[in-house]
Amino acid sequence: MDKKVTVIGAGNVGATAAQRLAEKELCDVVLIDIIEGVPQGKALDLAEAAPVEKHDAHLTGSNSYAESANSDIVIITAGIPRKPGMSRDDLISTNAGIVKTVTQQTVEVSPDAVLIIVSNPLDAMCHVAFEASGFPKNRVIGMAGVLDSARFRTFIAMELNVSVENTTAFVLGGHGDTMVPLPRYSTVAGIPITELMHKDRIDAIVDRTANGGAEIVSLLKTGSAFYAPASAAVEMAESILKDKKKILPCATYLEGEYGIQDLFIGVPVKLGSGGVEEVIEITLTEDEKQALEKSADAVRELKAFLKTLA
Numbered sequence: 001m002d003k004k005v006t007v008i009g010a011g012n013v014g015a016t017a018a019q020r021l022a023e024k025e026l027c028d029v030v031l032i033d034i035i036e037g038v039p040q041g042k043a044l045d046l047a048e049a050a051p052v053e054k055h056d057a058h059l060t061g062s063n064s065y066a067e068s069a070n071s072d073i074v075i076i077t078a079g080i081p082r083k084p085g086m087s088r089d090d091l092i093s094t095n096a097g098i099v100k101t102v103t104q105q106t107v108e109v110s111p112d113a114v115l116i117i118v119s120n121p122l123d124a125m126c127h128v129a130f131e132a133s134g135f136p137k138n139r140v141i142g143m144a145g146v147l148d149s150a151r152f153r154t155f156i157a158m159e160l161n162v163s164v165e166n167t168t169a170f171v172l173g174g175h176g177d178t179m180v181p182l183p184r185y186s187t188v189a190g191i192p193i194t195e196l197m198h199k200d201r202i203d204a205i206v207d208r209t210a211n212g213g214a215e216i217v218s219l220l221k222t223g224s225a226f227y228a229p230a231s232a233a234v235e236m237a238e239s240i241l242k243d244k245k246k247i248l249p250c251a252t253y254l255e256g257e258y259g260i261q262d263l264f265i266g267v268p269v270k271l272g273s274g275g276v277e278e279v280i281e282i283t284l285t286e287d288e289k290q291a292l293e294k295s296a297d298a299v300r301e302l303k304a305f306l307k308t309l310a
């Protein structure tokens with residue numbers, strides 16, 4: 001294939017993302033992990049599925065970065081996932097070290113790549129990768145809003161017994177309990193859900209969305225969600241690889257947009273071959289503004305904590 005994507009971390013999210021990238025025949029895939037044999041084994045297993053799945057994407061696995069040179073996109077999933085009782089923020093000290101190291105290693109061989117960050121706590125890990133890479137802000141993007149919106153859409157479709165394909169949803173803010181699902185901008189076939197559901201049902205769905213990750217963690221017990229996170233990262237990668245210019249909610253570095261300065265947080269952006277090509281500013285009500293500001297404060301706290309680790 002003429003495009004190449006490196007996925008760092010060959011665990012649950014990384015291997016699933018590699019599978020989806022290959023099966024959609026978007027690019028060749030290099031899987032990298034620190035554990036010897038795991039990326040090689042998973043890449044070979046996925047390559048052996050290709051004749052049946054009918055694609056010609058090449059998959060390779062490695063413990064070093066040489067194979068991944070000149071990638072168009074690098075998806076960073078390396079790190080530890082949370083266990084029951086943990087918040088995403090509890091991962092910060094361990095994952096900050098991992099994300100810093102892998103970013104430094106990957107940008108040495110892929111200086112023109114777009115980085116898609118998946119490791120948690122997401123918004124804080126975007127700051128780590130942004131600093132460690134020295135990349136311009138448009139080439140460091142966090143995966144959170146697409147996942148949170150997909151969860152919101154799933155629950156809307158379940159509630160109204162309609163096709164998920166008819167649903168759209170917007171979730172702004174940090175990837176944590178302070179995220180800001182926006183019912184006014186969430187629709188079924190273009191009709192705002194505020195016209196279709198009672199407020200108490202919308203509130204229940206909003207709450208389930210904000211706690212969507214924790215719901216999966218409490219069921220799995222040994223790790224966190226990975227099918228939907230992988231799908232979300234691959235939707236972002238596809239928009240970049242094909243220069244589709246989709247508007248998707250992603251964590252991006254704001255410099256005054258939405259009144260927020262020097263902070264990665266989730267807002268709608270246009271994703272094309274240059275990465276984030278535009279930040280879309282939508283009008284928010286006073287309540288929504290306050291909720292976004294509260295979410296930004298939570299990310300600022302983590303950003304400040306990162307400084308204490310340095």
Ligand code: APR
Pocket residue numbers: 008009010011012013014032033034035077078079080081082091095098101102118119120121223224225226229
């Ligand atoms: N370099 C490369 N890979 C690493 C490194 C490193 N320095 N450190 C850890 N890894 C690898 C692990 O060996 C493991 O294979 O990252 C992988 C993580 O996989 P899982 O434990 O299965 O975790 P996963 O569910 O994929 O989640 C990864 O994404 O959604 C977030 O919160 C989640 O931060 C977590 C990350």
